[in-house]
Amino acid sequence: MNLSGALSLALPELVLTIAALLLLVVGAFSKKAISMVSLGAGLALTVAAFLAATGPAGMQFGGSYIADNAAAFAKVFIYGFSAVAILLGDRWLKRLDNQSFEFPVLIVIAALGMGMMASAGDLISLYIGIELHSLALYVLAAFRRDDARSSEAGLKYFVLGALSSGMLLYGASLIYGFAGSTRFDVIATAVQAGAQNGVLFGLVFLICGLAFKISAAPFHMWTPDVYEGAPTPVVMFITTAPKLAAMVLIARVLIDAFGDAVEQWRQVVLAIAMISVVVGAFAGLVQKNLKRLIAYSSIANIGYALIGLSAANQQGVASMLVFMVLYMVDVTGFLACLMALKREGRPMETLADISGLFRQKPGMALVMTVLSFSFLGLPPFSGFWGKFFVFRAALNAGLWPVAVAGLVLSVVAAFFYLRVIKVMWFDPAPQGAVAKEPVEAKAVAIVAGLFSAAGIWFALSGLDHLAMNAAAALSQR
Amino acid sequence: MSLQAVAFYLMALVSVVSALLVVSAKNPVHSVLYLITVFFSAAGLFVLMGAEFLAMLLVVVYVGAVAVLFLFVVMMLDVDFVALRQGFARYLPIGGAIGVILLVEMVLVATAVAEHGAAAKYAAPLAAGEISNTEAIGRVLYTDYLYLFEAAGLVLLVAMIGALVLTLRHRPGVKRQNIAAQVGRTPAKGMEIVQIKDGAGIPE
Numbered sequence: 001m002n003l004s005g006a007l008s009l010a011l012p013e014l015v016l017t018i019a020a021l022l023l024l025v026v027g028a029f030s031k032k033a034i035s036m037v038s039l040g041a042g043l044a045l046t047v048a049a050f051l052a053a054t055g056p057a058g059m060q061f062g063g064s065y066i067a068d069n070a071a072a073f074a075k076v077f078i079y080g081f082s083a084v085a086i087l088l089g090d091r092w093l094k095r096l097d098n099q100s101f102e103f104p105v106l107i108v109i110a111a112l113g114m115g116m117m118a119s120a121g122d123l124i125s126l127y128i129g130i131e132l133h134s135l136a137l138y139v140l141a142a143f144r145r146d147d148a149r150s151s152e153a154g155l156k157y158f159v160l161g162a163l164s165s166g167m168l169l170y171g172a173s174l175i176y177g178f179a180g181s182t183r184f185d186v187i188a189t190a191v192q193a194g195a196q197n198g199v200l201f202g203l204v205f206l207i208c209g210l211a212f213k214i215s216a217a218p219f220h221m222w223t224p225d226v227y228e229g230a231p232t233p234v235v236m237f238i239t240t241a242p243k244l245a246a247m248v249l250i251a252r253v254l255i256d257a258f259g260d261a262v263e264q265w266r267q268v269v270l271a272i273a274m275i276s277v278v279v280g281a282f283a284g285l286v287q288k289n290l291k292r293l294i295a296y297s298s299i300a301n302i303g304y305a306l307i308g309l310s311a312a313n314q315q316g317v318a319s320m321l322v323f324m325v326l327y328m329v330d331v332t333g334f335l336a337c338l339m340a341l342k343r344e345g346r347p348m349e350t351l352a353d354i355s356g357l358f359r360q361k362p363g364m365a366l367v368m369t370v371l372s373f374s375f376l377g378l379p380p381f382s383g384f385w386g387k388f389f390v391f392r393a394a395l396n397a398g399l400w401p402v403a404v405a406g407l408v409l410s411v412v413a414a415f416f417y418l419r420v421i422k423v424m425w426f427d428p429a430p431q432g433a434v435a436k437e438p439v440e441a442k443a444v445a446i447v448a449g450l451f452s453a454a455g456i457w458f459a460l461s462g463l464d465h466l467a468m469n470a471a472a473a474l475s476q477r
Numbered sequence: 478m479s480l481q482a483v484a485f486y487l488m489a490l491v492s493v494v495s496a497l498l499v500v501s502a503k504n505p506v507h508s509v510l511y512l513i514t515v516f517f518s519a520a521g522l523f524v525l526m527g528a529e530f531l532a533m534l535l536v537v538v539y540v541g542a543v544a545v546l547f548l549f550v551v552m553m554l555d556v557d558f559v560a561l562r563q564g565f566a567r568y569l570p571i572g573g574a575i576g577v578i579l580l581v582e583m584v585l586v587a588t589a590v591a592e593h594g595a596a597a598k599y600a601a602p603l604a605a606g607e608i609s610n611t612e613a614i615g616r617v618l619y620t621d622y623l624y625l626f627e628a629a630g631l632v633l634l635v636a637m638i639g640a641l642v643l644t645l646r647h648r649p650g651v652k653r654q655n656i657a658a659q660v661g662r663t664p665a666k667g668m669e670i671v672q673i674k675d676g677a678g679i680p681e
Contacts, residue, residue, distance in 0.1 A: 003623075010624070017631065024638070061624035102642045109635050116628060128628045135632060139639035154643075174586065198589045201582070 006060040009067050012048040012075060013119075016112040019044030020105055027101025034101045038090040041104035042083045045111060049079035052115070057473075059121060063183040066121040066252075073470035074118035074248040077325055081240040082111040084332060084444060089233030091440050092339055098144060107237065110136035114245035123172040123182040126249060130168070130213060133242055134161050140237065141230040153229030160212065160222040168209025174202030184257035192260045200264050206253065207268050213246045216272045216306060217279035220299045224287075227295035232347070235291060236335040239298050240328040247302075247324055251309055251317050255474045262312045269310045270402060276303030277406055281413040288351050290338060293416060294331065297375060300413055301327050307406055308390035311397035317471035319389035322463055326374075326386040326456070333448020334371045337364055340441035344432040351420070356429025364437065365424045367449035374452040376417040377410055382456040389464070485525055492518035505551045513544045530611040 007014060019040065027037045052075035057068045086104045093099045113132030120126040138161060142154020176182050178198035179190035191199060208219060215223040227235050254265055280300025287293040305327075308320035341348040341357070341364060348354050358365040374383035387410065394403040451459070495514040502508045516539045523532035550556075608616075618626055673679060 006624075017627075062621045064622075064624055100642070102638055106635070106638060106642075109631060109638075112631070124622075124625050125628070128625055128632065132628060132632050132635060135635045135639060139635070139642055142643055145643050177586075178589070196589065198586060201586070 006065075009056060009058050009060045010065055010119075011055055012052040012079075013112060013115055015048045015051060016044055016108055016115070019048075020108045020112065023101070023108070024105050027105065034099050035090065035094075037101040038086055038104040041108045042086050044108060045079040045083040045086070048111075048115070049076045049083075052076055052079070061125075062122075063185060064120070064122045064125040065116075066119050068473035069466075070248060070252065070470040070473045071115075071119040073321060073466055074244055075115050077328065078114045078118065078241045078245055079111055081244075081328060081332065082107050082114075082237065085233055085237035085241070087440055088236060088336060088339060088444060089231070091438060092231070092233050093143075095438065096144070103140070103143065106136045106140055109133075110140070110237075111241065114241055117245040117249045120249060120252065121184055123176060123184075126253070127165075127169065127172060129245075129249075131165065133245070134165070134213070137234075137238060137242065140234045141226055143234060144231050147229075149229035150231060151229075153226045156222050157226045157230075164209045164212030164219065166209075167205050167212070171202040171205025171207075171209060174198055175206065176202075178202065184253065187257040188259060191258055200261065203258060203261070203265060204268055207250070207265065207272070210246055210250050210253075211272050214243050214250070214302050215295075215299055216302045217276040217299055218272075220276065220279060223299060224283075224292045224295040227291045227298075228289055232291070232335055232339045235294070236332055236339075239294065239331050239335070243298070243302065244324050244328060247305055247309070247320060251320065251471075251474055254309070255312065255317065259312075259475070266310050266312060269306055270399070273303045273306035273310060274402065274405060276300060276306065277409045278303075281409045284413060284416045287416065290349055290351065290354070290420075293420070294334065297413070297417075298331065300409070301375075304387060304390050304406060304410075307399070307402055308393050310402070311393040311399065313393075313397060314468065314471045314475050315396060316393040317474055318464065318467040319393040321467040321470055322389050323386035325463060325467075326382045326452075329448050329451055330371050330374045330383060333445050333452065334368065334375075336441045336445040336448065337368050337371070340364065340437035340445060342435040343430070345435065351423050352430065354420070355423045355427035357424040357434075359429055360434045361437075364442070364445065367445050368424060369421050370449045370453050372417040372420050376414045380453070382452040382460075385456060385460055481525060485522070488518040488521040488525070492522070505556070506548070509544060509547045509551055512547070513540050516540050516544065528610060530609075530614055533611075 023037045023040050023044075026033055026040070052067075052072050055067060055072070057072075059066050086107050089103055089107070090099065093103060110133045113129050113134075113136065116125055116129030116132065120129055138154055138158040141157045142151050144150040172182070175187060178196050179187040181187060181190070187199075212219040212222075226238070230238065254262075254269070258265055277300050280296045280298075280303060284293055284296035284300065287296060301323075305320045305323050308316050308323055310316065311319070338348060341354070341361065343353060346353075348357075354368075357368070370381060374381035377383045377387045387406075391403045391406065394400070394406070492515050495511040495518070498511040499508050499515065502511060516535055520532040520535040523529070523535065671679060
């Protein structure tokens with residue numbers, strides 16, 4: 001193996017590793033340089049995203065590392081959203097007097113793990129990527145260690161994450177035993193020759209383990225509690241980058257390695273998708289806490305993304321990628337609003353807190369309204385296009401019952417998004433002055449709102465083109 | 478019966494019996510000790526199969542680190558094991574169901590292996606007497622699996638950072654040794670000569 005050739009292919013990972021180690025040393029020895037560490041981490045992520053976008057394609061390290069359009073597409077967005085999480089989180093922790101240099105370092109390492117997931121070419125690198133980013137996320141969820149709810153979130157996330165890793169490893173060991181290799185391309189040849197029960201058994205366990213990571217129902221139990229307890233910038237991070245990485249990974253496993261067993265895995269993925277959409281829509285109806293609401297909304301939205309994936313062709317994978325990116329922008333904007341808004345020094349987290357917001361902060365209320373409409377899938381906003389692409393792919397693949405059920409359930413889910421809007425515009429405001437919003441959270445929220453309302457018209461065709469290229473890389477092998 | 482078969486049955490029997498004792502022992506310390514016995518006899522089974530590296534790894538990692546960690550937890554944390562055992566009857570149906578499902582799965586997998594031979598065509602055993610399997614692992618660990626090996630190192634780094642983030646507290650007023658200050662101390666700095674007047678005592 002030519003080591004320098006292999007390393008030049010994995011340049012984004014190399015940059016992030018070196019940056020994380022350097023920043024760790026800088027942060028440990030200089031107490032005052034926390035903001036500089038955050039800046040350096042953001043810079044490293046930007047450089048890595050650039051390298052991933054422009055780097056060559058290929059396969060290295062004995063098939064365990066793949067650089068192709070799909071990996072590049074995922075990495076650009078993963079690293080980008082990680083950088084946004086550092087920007088929001090660093091300032092947010094500083095305002096709480098809890099700023100620490102480990103926060104950006106952990107996010108960089110988590111982003112590194114997610115990049116490994118997007119580039120995984122065999123079951124071992126799949127597992128190590130998942131563990132690398134999950135471990136960092138467990139710590140980030142418990143980051144406000146003096147807050148009981150944050151510690152609870154970290155512990156719950158850790159215990160259930162360990163359980164899901166166990167299921168995933170059990171599935172991986174079955175696949176290895178019956179297919180004879182951990183490499184996706186070798187597994188694909190083995191499946192082509194006729195998928196035995198053992199391989200399919202392992203595949204079901206693998207899908208279940210991965211479904212935990214994307215918080216798809218019935219493996220969603222941790223999501224509402226973790227979202228409620230974890231610090232808001234960390235929630236923003238957990239909802240965006242890891243989900244995209246895990247979705248790309250699932251697409252790669254299912255299409256690359258099990259492309260000849262579509263009929264077998266499609267039922268499993270569709271079942272998980274439909275249960276997620278139902279659970280997200282109905283359980284979201286009774287939520288009063290906005291972070292729990294976002295949790296159920298993310299469960300439902302993962303269901304829609306899985307519907308796109310179950311079309312199992314280029315259009316299906318591309319629709320899933322477009323949907324995930326548009327959803328990630330919306331959810332980042334919404335959580336940035338929650339980070340920005342404070343009444344009497346307390347962050348606004350419940351429906352009662354945001355009632356009458358329009359009279360006190362018309363700008364923020366407008367942004368949250370736009371983003372809620374977008375979640376709901378109302379036509380001029382970006383969320384509509386995500387759902388449109390997913391349902392079009394499902395219909396083209398002949399999955400019309402699923403598409404109809406998904407549409408009906410999105411009407412159910414519309415109720416709780418509309419309630420958020422109604423509470424903000426028509427309910428009386430409670431007592432207490434609303435604090436001035438911090439600049440960076442406000443800026444992120446406004447950018448997300450503008451993108452969702454207007455930017456999408458300019459970005460959609462480009463995004464679709466990139467997603468189609470990325471999906472082509474998956475369905476090619 | 479050959480010596481190998483005798484050794485196999487002996488160690489298999491010991492590991493099954495002590496595994497049962499792990500879950501049925503009243504005293505949690507005894508449970509951990511039985512667990513160590515299970516690990517040892519499993520290591521013996523590995524040696525019988527010619528996988529001496531895995532056997533040593535089992536002893537070093539599981540007995541040396543994991544089981545000792547268990548012992549620490551059992552002895553140092555005040556876990557109420559009687560309370561943990563309560564509700565045994567309540568959880569028996571669901572636990573039993575999971576147990577039966579696992580058993581069925583294992584039988585299914587075992588029969589499939591017996592029929593199809595679990596990818597025997599891929600497993601390439603080393604030619605006897607060529608190199609030991611410890612040496613074989615050493616040859617691929619830093620070459621073929623370099624990427625995965627380094628990434629696994631990063632996982633350990635994250636675990637270390639996490640432990641520090643979640644537990645390290647900088648308390649104010651804690652006295653720490655400052656070696657440079659100690660070495661740099663001179664008699665002039667460390668000593669003060671005071672003239673004491675009669676009956677006045679030492680001023681603060």
